[in-house]
């Protein structure tokens with residue numbers, strides 16, 4: 001009776017040790033497989049003002065020329081003065097719009113190099129155009 005109980009305890013003990021050692025091994029594997037993510041830097045956040053005559057001047061994006069690196073992910077922090085505007089880049093499939101006095105954030109990853117035309121659908125004829133260069 002007693003030896004039987006002891007051997008059961010021994011087997012149970014061995015099983016526990018086995019399970020723990022497997023658990024520990026997979027833990028250390030997870031540690032080494034962690035992917036490194038690049039820290040967010042200031043250059044990844046870009047502020048854009050949609051300027052209009054009812055606000056501080058003529059129709060324009062401020063700034064209206066942007067240069068980014070291929071593969072870069074950028075958060076645009078966009079605001080509008082007194083009218084509805086759009087931030088449209090056909091070739092990059094960007095088409096954001098914004099109402100007067102609004103502030104919106106949107107993210108874009110630039111995977112293609114080139115020079116891309118930016119415009120506001122409503123005020124393109126008024127010269128509300130710009131350029132995005134991806135190197």
Ligand SMILES: [Cu+2]
Nearest residue numbers: 085086120123
């Ligand atoms: Cu506009």
